Amino acid sequence: MISVTKRGLRSAIVAAGVLALAGVAAPAQAEGSFSSHISSWIAGSNESRRWTDKNTDASSTAVAFSGCSTDPGSFYSVSPAVYKDVFGPDENKGAKTNKCGTSSWGDLASGDYYFRLELINGGATGYRFSVTALTVRY
Numbered sequence: 001m002i003s004v005t006k007r008g009l010r011s012a013i014v015a016a017g018v019l020a021l022a023g024v025a026a027p028a029q030a031e032g033s034f035s036s037h038i039s040s041w042i043a044g045s046n047e048s049r050r051w052t053d054k055n056t057d058a059s060s061t062a063v064a065f066s067g068c069s070t071d072p073g074s075f076y077s078v079s080p081a082v083y084k085d086v087f088g089p090d091e092n093k094g095a096k097t098n099k100c101g102t103s104s105w106g107d108l109a110s111g112d113y114y115f116r117l118e119l120i121n122g123g124a125t126g127y128r129f130s131v132t133a134l135t136v137r138y
Contacts, residue, residue: 030059030137040071040128043078047116050085053138055110060137061093063115067132068100070121075100078129079119085112095119100131113138 031054038046053061061082068075081095082105095118096103115136120127 031055031057033135033137035136036134038065038129038131038134040130041117041120042128043117043120043123043125048114048134048136050112050114051136051138052112053108053110055108058107060104060106061108061113062102062104062137063098064102064135064137065098065100065131065133069130070127071130073121073127075129076121077119078117078121080115081118082108082113082115084108085114108138 032051034049034051036049048063063080063082065078068078070076077097077099079095079097080103082093084091084093093105093108093113096105117129120129
């Protein structure tokens with residue numbers, strides 16, 4: 001027969017509760033990420049590096065910009081689009097208007113991805129886009 005004291009039982013219950021809460025309260029971590037910068041990109045002409053999303057989590061794919069500028073003129077917005085690299089024409093997962101912040105595409109299926117700028121300042125031509133900090137999370 002196993003003898004359990006009230007103190008031992010209480011300690012076991014508290015420890016189990018703490019472990020359960022730690023598992024629930026832990027923040028979701030993205031499967032992967034990378035940081036970089038952009039220098040003088042032209043809409044439709046430049047692509048980010050590729051990344052592989054194995055879809056082992058439920059994290060959203062997101063692109064974040066900070067320190068945005070355009071040359072010439074003032075920065076207003078860019079429209080990055082995420083593409084899935086596939087045989088044949090790559091699958092466009094949609095463009096998002098970004099005013100020097102974060103754009104999200106939700107939890108994408110497993111595959112190889114990249115982004116490119118579809119528009120700079122609403123589509124005006126002749127602009128070059130730069131950011132001092134770029135972060136991609138997937």
